[in-house]
């Protein structure tokens with residue numbers, strides 16, 4: 001070899017090695033994840049939030065995880081209703097990022113979704129100016145590479161304090177509980193950075209987490225009224241949240257309070273849905289936090305209650321079921337739309353004929369469509385089922401599995417749909433989850449930037465409403481919503497199962 005070329009080669013290799021060492025050396029040491037801290041902001045404040053790698057011991061092994069400001073969950077950000085704050089976001093990961101503030105009716109430019117913003121590259125940053133119109137519990141999470149980034153720890157709460165001091169009944173303490181799960185195989189987290197696998201059913205985890213922890217513990221005193229802000233941040237798993245031996249007083253949902261508080265034994269939460277529940281214990285002891293599905297009861301952790309004399313005592317208030325007149329008044333102008341003919345109809349289904357053709361030739365696929373392999377009798381797939389469906393899920397990728405939202409009027413699906421809605425003109429949308437598709441399962445349907453009411457399920461008019469941004473549509477179910485298109489811009493609507501979104505189960509709509 002020519003000596004000169006040899007020299008060039010050595011220099012180039014050296015430079016490449018130096019670049020490799022330089023780029024792969026983290027700017028700071030990867031630290032263990034911290035627990036979430038409360039951050040209190042007021043109108044006009046700016047808060048710096050970064051996403052980056054941390055370590056955490058899970059399933060008996062140190063794992064590389066992701067965190068906002070080093071915390072899992074990210075900081076719980078408290079803001080007064082009506083406040084505008086700036087979240088100075090920095091992407092300290094090696095992946096594209098977007099910060100979506102779920103359920104917040106912010107200006108369109110700060111939605112942190114693909115309709116309004118390009119991905120933030122590694123090292124990039126973006127200032128999100130958010131206005132919190134509604135009281136309630138909201139949350140922030142990635143809106144790109146979500147299949148991978150979110151379950152590793154990128155989720156945090158916004159708690160918007162109501163202007164009206166009597167909006168909720170009184171409580172002694174408030175706790176955010178993020179419910180999620182992680183798939184772990186032989187001690188390793190089984191998620192890929194591109195998130196293109198298992199798009200049929202999604203990644204159900206085998207390790208259940210509350211606030212990113214296995215067997216989470218919360219301490220309480222007898223007579224203390226605890227407010228639990230429960231948020232499902234899983235990719236796909238629905239939770240039926242319960243506290244064994246305790247009645248749950250359900251006071252709020254996605255976007256603020258219900259019209260009236262109710263007693264519940266458990267509360268179903270699909271990915272991204274929220275529930276605000278109050279709970280009080282009169283006897284000391286250990287109370288299990290559970291996910292109660294028809295076939296299994298999973299222990300998620302416990303509330304350890306010791307004897308105490310909590311002052312002030314809100315026990316009397318706790319035992320009453322309050323009505324919220326301001327919520328009822330906010331809904332009243334929409335009631336005349338509840339039983340009108342739907343303006344729009346959507347059908348939810350899946351097409352994986354490509355995968356069937358590729359992998360299933362010998363199996364006589366002609367009858368597969370009628371087999372209804374998927375959701376259990378109640379229309380919800382609580383777990384990834386055993387056997388063939390699990391095998392098919394393992395084989396399914398974004399290339400052949402196409403989850404679809406179809407507009408019945410035009411026959412258009414997903415990104416071919418482009419609705420234009422008039423600002424201030426309520427729209428009734430019927431959503432039908434086709435049980436005859438090759439893999440029927442539940443879909444939590446989320447509209448960005450707006451709020452809606454779930455007015456009927458299978459033709460049954462709903463009572464005791466709450467403003468929502470996500471609705472769980474069970475397999476075979478028809479759900480009617482009345483959307484309040486109050487917030488101008490081009491927005492996304494999609495299934496909130498991360499893998500279904502990844503496979504294209506989304507459309508855009510414009511409010512003007």
Ligand SMILES: [Cu+2]
Nearest residue numbers: 443495497500
């Ligand atoms: Cu879906």
